[in-house]
Amino acid sequence: MTSSSPDLDALLTWIRTESPTHDRAGVNLMMDLVAAQMQDAPVAVERIPGTDGLGDVLVLRAGPRTDEPGILVMSHLDTVHPVGTVDSDLPLRIEGDRLYGPGVYDMKGGAWFCLEAFKDVARKGTAARPLVFLVTPDEEIGSPITRPMIEDFGRRSACVLVTEPARDGGQIVTARKGVGRFEVHVEGRPAHAGSRHKDGRNAVYEAARQILAIEAMTDYSRGITTSVGLIAGGTAVNTVPQHCRFPVDLRVETVADGKALTAALLGLKPSHPDFKVTVTGGMNRPPYERTEATSKLFDHARSLAAEIGFDLVSAPRVGGGSDGNFTAALGIPTLDGLGIDGDGAHTLQEYGLISSIAPRQKLMTRLLETL
Template sequence: MTSSLDTLFTWIRTESPTHDVAGVNLMMDLVVAQMTDAPVAVERIRGEQGLGDALILRAGPQRDEPAILVMSHLDTVHPIGTIADDLPLRVEGDRLYGPGVYDMKGGAYFALEAFKDVARKGNAARPMIFLVTPDEEIGSPMTRPIIEDLGRRSAFALVTEPARDGGKIVTSRKGVGRFDVHVEGRPAHAGSRHQDGRNAIYEAARQILAIEALTDYARGITTTVGMVSGGTAVNTIPQHCQFPVDLRVETVADGEALTAAIMGLKAHHPDMKVTVTGDMNRPPYECSDETAKLFDHAKALAAEIGFDLVSSPRAGGGSDGNFTAAIGIPTLDGLGIDGDGAHTLNEYGLISSIAPRQRLMQRLLETLR
């Protein structure tokens, strides 16, 4: 475990925010090096859209049958310098602190170790594919087509996002929609020509109220406007105002209905213009009967290992598992490290969770037939 932790420390020190191509590609280099002494075929896909590279690792029996697909991302939300200033790498009891350790370098590392171990032993139940992505934290714009293509050729998908709320597994997630709203009015001097202006910020405020009113907790629908930008000077009627919208839904039908409502926003004044772009970023991940069976199988394996595997309530955040679940692939998520503080300056993973969850991943790769 000590040598494994030393390697994980190197991963955490290698800061890799999504848009830092050099940092993300250094992480990909570490994965390639990790596989050099195992019978694993490595395909490196050059990054596009200003993003880092992706990796597809293949191992296991060379049979023409659907594979077991494992997915991890190595991009994080923490900017370069976080480890030096706000979230230093440190161990406090069972807690390992550092940027990205919980979401999701800890889980990715031990899943890759399990993948490599099964490849060496030659006892995989099916062909194995491990997809390592550079862009999950921004919605996987580059790798979504790869995920869906590999998913359609797979029997199961296993996702190493962090465990939830004390080690719970994830079998369903909300769908995520992202939209950008632009309001255009008419500029004017706020003192001498106020009546000639059409205040874009005022109109945007009315639109924001309408958007926030779409939230329906009973149906699991939330709409959030978290940022607003507009205006040029305190004494000028603003011509422009922009804001993004975050949408979360539990069902495909609600995703379609809420998308139509947001895309259909209209200005209240004929001299104003409202333009909306965007769509569902990730479809809802609903717990199918086959996913429930996959969870039951994992739960039985965990019991053999010595811990109780519990399914969490529907997770609010999206993951790449949303894509595989939406195309009908039984998907188990939250297989990563236990801990807390994702996307915060108190992020940590529990060291004691690594060995049993690595063993669980190994047993899944050995038994999913």
């Protein structure tokens, strides 16, 4: 496939470079492309080796070299699609205004054009504050190796801009639910399902009771959801199962509800003394609540968008988490959803809207120049 736009060709190379989180080589190829993208600009590039089998981290610095709190921009280059997706289930293609491909919406499209804006501002020397662009390899699995770095840079920043994809027609994100992850292990007593059935204590049966209790914690009026999407237990069809395990996904809108639901989940008790229930885990991402400072930041962004020629709208609270949750929880004004418009994140219908790139790149440029 070809394109008349050299810039778009560069983005197509990004999408062809598949980078699922646990493919360290693929993620590092993406980091190579970013480093190469910055070679002809006055941008300092620091590369930090990844740990735990994950890819490297890039820290890009530009703007005035002062101790003043700066602007932190964050992108992740890991995706959820396995290697080979671009050659089979989600081929790279352009259909009208839609650019299809694995990771184009979440979030290579936004990362790419925001890096272009960062480079442009660095070249022109128009930033009033120090600029830091943090490019991470592990957001899709909860940022286990980069969270301390994100929070450290966040504490030293005046504001944070996150290039996650836009929502529902280009809406920006100013609040997200917090995300909890828990693992539940139920242990019963094994027995022959035919001759010794009454001696057994069925761990799958007890797990079902626990799941009913967990799902009943959902409270839509408070924005609380609990979900069990996987379950594993037993060894054979004719054996009363001794073990059953399942993960729990928790979403909450407030810190207080996060604490309350965490306590409830960790405090689950068996229905009978012959069973044992063990729960581990906790909040993976704190709630990203919209503060007055974030509202002011959004108002500024909206005024810039109006000058560029489009209306910037804030989405309702988003259910999914991002690295913006970490900085917002520290009280740092955070704008999210500044990336490409489109749809289909984490699906085989993922696409970005080509027409959204230019105006949103201009918005990022102006934010870096005026904050």
